[in-house]
Amino acid sequence: MIQLTPANKRYSSKNDWLESNFSFSFGPYYDSDNIQFGPLRVLNDDIIQPGKGFGIHPHREAEIVSIVLNGQLKHEDSLKNVGILQYGNIQRMTAGTGVLHSEFNPTTDEETQLLQLWFLPNEKQLAPSYEDISFDTDKLRNQLLSVVSNNPGENTAMIHQDVTLYLSKLDSQKEVHFQQQEGRKIYLFVIEGEVLLNGDVTLQKRDDARITDLHDLTLHAKQDSFFLLIDLPGGEA
Template identity: 50%
Template sequence: MIRIIRSNERYLAEHGWLTSRFSFSFAEYYDPANLSFGPMRVQNDDIIQPGTGFGMHPHKEMEIVTYVISGQLQHEDSTGNREVLRAGELQRMSAGTGIFHSEVNPSAEEPVHLLQMWFLPETRGLTPSYEQKGFDREARIDKLLPVVSNRQYDGNLHIHQDMTIYLSTLQAGSEINYTTQTDRRTHLFVIDGSLTLNGDKMAQGDAARIQQVADLHLATGTGAEFMLIDLP
């Protein structure tokens, strides 16, 4: 089964300094039929205005992955990490037994656009940890590049869940195939451009939740950037 969620079907939260679209129940948005997809609990598509952001706040027992699409995001946490994520970079924070962190747009002029995802960990009670990395954009042209996984690839970030996050940039006229097991879930999100998924058209901001389908064919006429997540 392939279920496509259009960009404008997501919940829109507009706070002036923050524009966010929630793919799952979050904050003031609650839908008991839309709580999660396997261990994937949150996917927020955020735009944070210059000089604003989230002050120190707590998290516990969650694997949090952030991908900066454009702009910069300054991260600071209670374990001593203080970093700036730039466009194309990812961070993985394991909240474990408990962590406080802040996320602020350090720019005085440019908004930051990011995707943030939360996943339930396989094991509770982990020691909080953090890592971030940028990946060569050339390495994901017309291929799936594993960037976050519980498996060991070439320099990927590690996550405490049986899953892998891939990034890909398809050039105009390109196509790619992905094969998984029918008992796995696949989540697809179009970051930019447009593509077809097994013949179904998808545009920027659209997502697909895929179950019991092993073979996926993705193609684009004009180019597309997307994130594919393999989940249990």
């Protein structure tokens, strides 16, 4: 089954420094039918204005992944990690028993655009930890590139959950195939472009698809496209 959510059906929030689009219940948005998909609990699509951001705030019992699409994101935390992320970087933070951190746009003239995802961990009371990795953006072209996994390789961040996150940039009229074990789930989010799924369902910019009981996918780019695909464990949520 493919459950398609068009971009214009997401809940949006905007103030003078932050524009957020929520794919799942978060903050001011609550829908009892849209809490999570498997262990994927949050996908926020944010734009942060120059010199602005989130001050020190706490997290617990979550695996937090940040993917910068444009601009820069400066991170500081109570583990004494400091870093600046940009396109080509992935950040993974295990909040575990508790961590404090801040995130802001350190530039004076450029918006920061990012995706932030939260996953429920496969184990509670983990020690907080932090990792940021760089990936070769050329390796996204016309293939699926693993950037986060519970079985990581080179240039792949490790996560405490049975998930793998792939990014891909498909040239117009190119396609990739994805297969997974039965009983699992797939989440697909189109960052840019237009993607035809199994010759039947079209996803446009910022649309998502929640896929169950379908484990063999063909993704065809109807125009130059950029997307995130997540291989998730099965379950009731």
